[in-house]
Amino acid sequence: MYHPHSLVHFLRHVSFPPDPHLLPTALKSCPTLPLARALHAAAVAAGVARDPFVASSLLHTYLRLGATADARAVFDGTPRRTVVGWSALVAAHAASGDAEGAWRLLGEMRLDSGGVEPNVITWNGLVSGLNRCGRAWDAAAALARMHGEGLLRPDATGVSCALSALGDVGLVSAGEQLHGYAVKAGCGADACVVTALIDMYGKCARAEEVVRVFDESGHMDVASCNALVAGLSRNAQVSEALRLFREFVGRGVELNVVSWTSIVACCVQNGKDLEAVDLFREMQAQGIEPNSVTIPCVLPAFANVAALMHGRSAHCFALRKGFLLDVYVGSALVDMYAKCGRVRDARTIFDAMPSRNVVTWNAMIGGYAMQGEAAIAVRLFDSMLMCKQKPDPVTFTCVLSACTQAGLTEEGQRYFEEMQNEHGVSPRMEHYACMVTLLGRAGKLDEAYDLISDMPFEPDGCIWGSLLGSCRVHSNVDLAEVAAEKLFRLEPENSGNYVLLSNIYASKKMWDGVNRVRDMMKDVGLKKEKGCSWIEIKNKVHMLLAGDDSHPMMIAIIEKIKQLNIEMRRLGFVPRTDFVLHDVDEQEKDDILAVHSEKLAVSLGLISTSPGTALRVIKNLRICGDCHEAMKFISCFEGREISVRDTNRFHHFRDGKCSCGDYW
Incomplete structure (x- = not known):
């Protein structure tokens, strides 16, 4: 490739005029608009600017560099304006979002001397350009007009582009018609068409059609895998997505980082956090290196199952790769540490971020809210306003939640009123x-x-x-x-x-x-x-279900619970059996309370870690009053700090007391 300085040097010192063969090569490598104009000037000076090859190269170079006015000037100066040039101009206007300009060019094209009719390439450029720039409705309209004129039959490229647009606007009936056309036209088995069909049906909430298209096509490539996972994920079909992804892996398809990131995100978005953690580890074992998109996708899974050590490993990886400059990675790390109960670590990352968006602020304010530290959450909200960051509805949810956790009734009512009156956020x-x-x-x-x-x-x-x-x-x-x-x-x-x-x-x-x-x-x-709790021990996340005896250490866990109950009763603890829903005798109620998932998790932590080690537990339901009282006793006589995050907030138990002050 030519270096810009070498091209300038050439133009200044060449002893013979540029010819029609040399200039197109130089224009193809031209990196900047000023240099393109210099080459254009050289072509004019040499008298070759109107040569078909040179003119075409100038046209495409100007369009590549976004100079549509220069491109149009070159095109208007050519002796014979061909469908190729018109198509390039139409596609460029469409890709820049100028739908009106693209349609105007189509009209001019047909009125040109001799009349130049659009061909398949023209329409493909129009549809794909409009869809790429986010004007899916205009792209769908272009497809309808193309079909309505009845002059052209879309090829595989056009069908793929059109399907993408129809999926974006949810026109599944039109997508089905185009699907039928693709089959009749013989391009239904084209790899790009199959991928586009899977994508379109996924966006239109037709999960069964997603799987049917894939099964009928027999395509097992990386593009169809990515579209398949994304389509099923959109429709909460995580089990089917996992099954098919495993099929791709088993068949030896060379999947890329997008494939693995998609399936990890699919699991996280649909509550399969442990599966997401396992897939992330498997991805690395397969030699696929995570990127700056993968890290924010997997961090919520670590947060949801209290996998702090895994989260720290991802943090170190992001640090080595320089991903911490990415605001999305930084925000996800803030959220992960906050949800793992490490609000100070979250704040350290938050303070060090070179730039923050509203998601970053929300994660930090929400982290303080979950800890019950309402005063700090409110101060941080004030800092957010001082930094000219506009709060969004999530921000006020975090602030109001902080007031709720701390019982700040008057303050909460004031923020609720200010939300709409001062910040324009409708409740x-x-x-x-x-x-x-x-x-x-x-x-x-x-x-x-x-x-x-x-x-x-x-x-x-x-x-x-x-x-x-x-x-x-x-x-x-x-x-x-x-x-x-x-x-x-x-x-x-x-x-x-x-x-x-x-x-x-x-x-x-x-x-x-x-x-x-x-x-x-x-x-x-x-x-x-059923109550479910997670605890991380030696880099492994254990899931405990209430009343479930499938854990390999359950006998030891139950024995530990019995010991705890004996010790707690000796210290005066009386089980709060009013939290049992069954009209049974008191002994049965005691037994029911003993197998609540958070008690199972804490007992596992006690027998699996050395004395003094802090325990972190996450529960899928609200902690009951009996378990709350029990955790206070256990933290005291075991000399442990125990953190339990339920659906509402964190409870940090230490020396017989809870950080919530028994208000939750």
């Missing part, structure tokens, strides 16, 4: 849910109910669930029944709502109510969601 459902929880947790259940009644839109399950949760804290049966009735209509298959109401009845010893709720669950075929 959404999640903001009202935060306010209902804030008021309800403070015992202001009637105010919370009034707020729901005055909402400008119909309350959803999240709102009524917030009220029901507050009724559980204050054992308010009357309002709980109102909220539960709404929830049973809105979310008939959500077992958690039935369990919450049953909890409230059980706490009041209203066993008829408990039995009635249990019968309702049976009638709709629901079972109580």
Whole structure:
């Protein structure tokens, strides 16, 4: 390739005029617009600027460098304007987002002397250019016009481009018609068409068609794999995506970093965090190096299962590769450390980031909110405003959540009002849910109910669930029944709502109510969601399920729990059996409480780590009052710091106390 300085030197010192063979070669390598214009001037001076090869090279060089006006001037100066030149101009205008200019050129093209009709290349350039620049509707319109004129039949390239556009705008019926055309035209088996079909059906929420197209095509290449995983992921078909991905791996298809990143992201987005962690490790074992997209994709999985050591390894890798300058990588690291309970580490990364976006600020504020450190979260929010970073709806969810965790009722109400009045952010459902929880947790259940009644839109399950949760804290049966009735209509298959109401009845010893709720669950075929906890021990994440005895160390775990119970009772601990939903005797209730997943996880940690080692547990449900009290006792007599992150917040147990101050 020519270096710019060598080209300038050539132009200044050449002793013979550039000829039509030399100039096209130089133009092909030309890196900058000033140099292209210099070469153009040399061509004019040598009298070869109107040569067909030189003119064509000048046209394409100017278009490549984004100088459409210069390109049009060259094109207008050519003795014979061909369909190739017109097509290049149309494609360039389309790719720059100038749909009107592209259509205008098509009209000029047909009015040109002699009349030049667009060909397949012209239409392909128009459709693909419009789609690439985000004007999918215009691309779909171009396809419809092309078909309507009946003059041309799209080839495989045109079909692929058009399918992508139709998928972006969700026109599945048009996509199906184009699919039928592709089969009839004999290009349905083309690799690019197959990939585009998978992509289109995935974007249009047709998961069955995604798999059918793949199965019928028999294509096992990296492009179809990537489209397949992305399509199934969009439609929450993670198990099928994993199965087919394993099939690609088993067949020896050479997958790339995009393939592995896609399947990792698919697992994370659909709650398969352990699978995402395993795939990330397997990816590295296969010799595929993660990139700056892979790291932010996998870090949420480490956060969700408390895999702190894995997260630190990813952090070190990002540091070695220079990815920390990427704001998305930095934001994901902040979020990971915060969700693993390492808010100081998160803040260190946050402070060191050269640039931050609203996601970064939200991750840090949300991290403090989960820790119950409302004062710091609020101060950070003020710093965000001072840095001229505009808060978004998520920001206010984090701020309101921080106020909720700390019981800052008045402050929360003030931020709720300022959100719209000062920052122009209209309250959404999640903001009202935060306010209902804030008021309800403070015992202001009637105010919370009034707020729901005055909402400008119909309350959803999240709102009524917030009220029901507050009724559980204050054992308010009357309002709980109102909220539960709404929830049973809105979310008939959500077992958690039935369990919450049953909890409230059980706490009041209203066993008829408990039995009635249990019968309702049976009638709709629901079972109580099992508690699940994760704990990382020696770089391995263990998952413990309530009442499940499949863990290889379960005998030792249960034995440890028995020892803990004996010691706790000796110290005066009495199990809070009001958290058991069954009308059974007290001994059975003790046994039920003993196998809650967080107790299993902590017991495993105690027998698997050296004395004094801090334990970090993550749970999929809200920690119950009995386990909360038990953790305080265990932290005291075992001399351990125990962190439990439930669905609401972190609980840091140390020396018999919890960081939440028993307010959660």
